Amino acid sequence: MRCSTRDFARVSVTSTTGIRWLRRSIQGMEHAVAGCSTCLTRCATLQSGNIAFSDWTCANAWLLIGLVMARDVNFTLGGQTATVQLEAKIDRKSLYGYAAKTIEKDGRSLSRGWLCPDGKLLRRESVAMQKIDPEGTPFDEPVTEANGEVVSLQPSSFEQAAPMESVPLKALIGFNVRDVYPLTKCTLAPGLYKTVFSYRKSIQPYDALVLVRAEDAFLLVGQYKVSTMVGLSVAYEFFDSAEDAEGEGEDLDFSMV
Amino acid sequence: MAQQILHLEFNGKSARVNFQGLPDLRPKPTVTLSTAAGPVTQVRVTNGLNPRVDTAQLRGDILIQGDPEIDFATAGQILDVDQLTTTYYDPSVPEPQPVTDFRELDIVYDAFGNEKERRPHSNRRPNLNELQPVKVGKRIPLAQALVQFVFRFNYQILHNDSLTRDFLHDIARELHQKQEVALLGAGAKGTLPLVIRERGSPYRAFLYGEVGEDETAKDRYKLLMLLSDMELKRPPHAASGTP
Numbered sequence: 001m002r003c004s005t006r007d008f009a010r011v012s013v014t015s016t017t018g019i020r021w022l023r024r025s026i027q028g029m030e031h032a033v034a035g036c037s038t039c040l041t042r043c044a045t046l047q048s049g050n051i052a053f054s055d056w057t058c059a060n061a062w063l064l065i066g067l068v069m070a071r072d073v074n075f076t077l078g079g080q081t082a083t084v085q086l087e088a089k090i091d092r093k094s095l096y097g098y099a100a101k102t103i104e105k106d107g108r109s110l111s112r113g114w115l116c117p118d119g120k121l122l123r124r125e126s127v128a129m130q131k132i133d134p135e136g137t138p139f140d141e142p143v144t145e146a147n148g149e150v151v152s153l154q155p156s157s158f159e160q161a162a163p164m165e166s167v168p169l170k171a172l173i174g175f176n177v178r179d180v181y182p183l184t185k186c187t188l189a190p191g192l193y194k195t196v197f198s199y200r201k202s203i204q205p206y207d208a209l210v211l212v213r214a215e216d217a218f219l220l221v222g223q224y225k226v227s228t229m230v231g232l233s234v235a236y237e238f239f240d241s242a243e244d245a246e247g248e249g250e251d252l253d254f255s256m257v
Numbered sequence: 258m259a260q261q262i263l264h265l266e267f268n269g270k271s272a273r274v275n276f277q278g279l280p281d282l283r284p285k286p287t288v289t290l291s292t293a294a295g296p297v298t299q300v301r302v303t304n305g306l307n308p309r310v311d312t313a314q315l316r317g318d319i320l321i322q323g324d325p326e327i328d329f330a331t332a333g334q335i336l337d338v339d340q341l342t343t344t345y346y347d348p349s350v351p352e353p354q355p356v357t358d359f360r361e362l363d364i365v366y367d368a369f370g371n372e373k374e375r376r377p378h379s380n381r382r383p384n385l386n387e388l389q390p391v392k393v394g395k396r397i398p399l400a401q402a403l404v405q406f407v408f409r410f411n412y413q414i415l416h417n418d419s420l421t422r423d424f425l426h427d428i429a430r431e432l433h434q435k436q437e438v439a440l441l442g443a444g445a446k447g448t449l450p451l452v453i454r455e456r457g458s459p460y461r462a463f464l465y466g467e468v469g470e471d472e473t474a475k476d477r478y479k480l481l482m483l484l485s486d487m488e489l490k491r492p493p494h495a496a497s498g499t500p
Contacts, residue, residue: 094492097367101378103345105359110345113353117340121353127336128304134295136335142297146286172403173465173481174279174411182491203288211489213404218489225279225411229469229477232422234415236260239277252440254487256450256459257365 070184073219074161075195075210077188081161084210085184086219096255146203153201164195164210175209178222183210186217197221261453263414263482265424265441266390272424273386275415276482301341305332309351368493381452381459384443392447393428393464396437402463406485409460410453414480429478432466439464441482451484460484 070085092098103110114122133139144151169192190212197219198205209220228238260275290297307328315326346353361378385391397405416422432439441462443449450459462484469477 090487090492092487093368095368095487095490097365097373099363099365102362102364103359104362105347105356108347108349110356110359111348111353113344113346114336114341115344115355116336121344121346121355122303122336122341123306123308123346123348123353126303126306126308126331127301129299130302131290131297131299132335133292133297137294139292139297142290142292145289145291148287151286169400169403172408173483175408176410177407178409180407180487180489204283204286207283211404216491220407224282226282227279227411227413227479227481229467229474229479230413230415231477232419236277236415239280239413252461252488254461254485256461256486 071158073157073197075164075193076161077164077166077193082164082186082188084186084188084217084219087182087184090180090182092254097257099257144203151203153203154198154205156200156202157197157205158199162195162197162205162208164193167192167194167209171209172211172220174225174227175207175220176222176225177220178206179220181219181221183212183217183219186210186212188212188217190214260415262386264386264390265393265414266447267393267424267428270424271390272421273417274421274425275417276385276412277415279411279413301336301338303331303334303336305329380456383454383457384449384452387443389443389445391441391443391451391462394440394442394447396432396435396439397463399432399436399438399465402438405489406461406463406483407487407489408463408483408485410484412482412484414464414482425480426468426476426478428464429466429480430468432464433468438483453484458486460486 070087072083073086075082075084103112112124114124114127116122130138131142144153171192171194188210193210193212195208195210196205197208206221207224208222211218211220228235260277262273263276264271264273305327307326310326312326319325344355345359346356363376363378365373365376367373414425416425428439441447441451441464443451451462452459462482465479465481465483467479469475
């Protein structure tokens with residue numbers, strides 16, 4: 001199979017291990033990805049630099065697998081710039097697996113859709129979310145306001161260095177972790193560092209902590225919460241009700257799927 | 258105020274206490290988008306995708322000559338969510354109709370994406386205020402727990418009278434003095450993960466305690482419930498060969 005010569009995606013591959021992964025995986029991927037011969041040849045002959053994928057299937061497959069996702073992120077610590085490589089996000093699915101709910105009848109898998117008042121059935125893929133103005137028209141460039149004031153989006157963490165400071169390990173208490181990214185090429189000393197992070201342009205970056213252990217390092221992105229010491233009486237006004245949360249033995253079992 | 262109740266057992270005594278979400282250190286700004294015509298809203302619309310065309314089979318020349326993948330007559334209709342009813346249909350049928358008497362299943366996949374088992378779907382229920390109290394179990398050094406687990410949520414546990422205040426203060430003092438966290442577990446044996454809300458995810462929970470150290474603050478305490486759903490480690494298929 002050969003697709004058009006148009007470049008659909010460019011992915012930076014700078015780590016030699018990443019290239020090794022890529023080469024090792026190509027044989028296994030060839031059938032699973034249904035990749036075009038152009039992309040596969042490019043991957044196989046890659047030394048370093050960019051791969052220009054010529055097929056969406058190939059590009060998306062590599063991106064999803066996260067083999068070539070490492071991206072440089074800069075932090076400033078004590079006047080010096082520290083560069084680390086950010087790898088693909090880790091979630092509990094990739095560690096323990098997951099349970100997917102499915103609907104079946106007579107062994108056939110059913111899809112979800114919507115039934116309209118007139119009896120018409122809408123397939124899920126026939127419905128999209130769209131932002132519109134009060135006149136019902138899609139728009140190009142809206143004005144973004146935060147707390148009533150016009151704001152512009154701040155650059156992502158890949159575009160500008162974020163300040164970083166060393167904090168005690170106890171700073172992890174009261175920090176709600178949303179995303180976990182493994183870091184490579186991390187030259188920081190073991191410990192915990194406080195910073196901010198935003199994968200994309202945003203109005204306000206997330207709070208973030210860089211945890212450097214002896215053998216590996218992780219970027220924890222999330223939000224700091226405030227807790228308080230309580231005395232004989234509890235000042236309930238302190239607490240926020242709008243928590244947007246989900247709410248053994250020797251080895252802890254985390255495979256709660 | 259969205260307080261919830263935790264039935265907690267420690268050293269053979271049990272009590273029902275409150276727990277509460279915590280406010281943000283940096284509250285998120287209220288973001289609105291607007292145009293010259295007014296504020297922007299998000300709606301559900303029909304996108305006009307032609308269900309009778311397999312888009313994977315469309316070649317470039319077909320797309321240049323026409324728009325077979327789009328059914329213009331059905332595109333752009335704003336849908337009122339309140340008037341829509343969720344239904345299930347067989348996607349292999351050309352003219353799909355709602356299907357009844359279906360089965361809900363959970364398909365369990367391992368970390369490599371291989372199917373492990375199929376089981377009837379079950380909705381999880383909160384288990385923090387059951388007849389069987391949540392038990393304070395095994396201890397782990399605080400410094401070890403902080404770097405070993407990913408804590409998704411933090412809740413503060415609060416007393417509701419002087420008896421429960423003494424009960425919680427004792428737990429916090431013991432954990433503070435030993436610099437440990439304690440595992441919390443539900444069920445008869447105290448080994449089950451905690452489920453905070455209806456249909457919620459299960460979490461491993463840890464109790465962190467702190468008491469005031471100087472004379473004026475020695476009656477004050479802080480007891481936090483830290484919820485974790487994963488260890489801080491690389492996936493098995495990425496662990497080898499990582500620089």
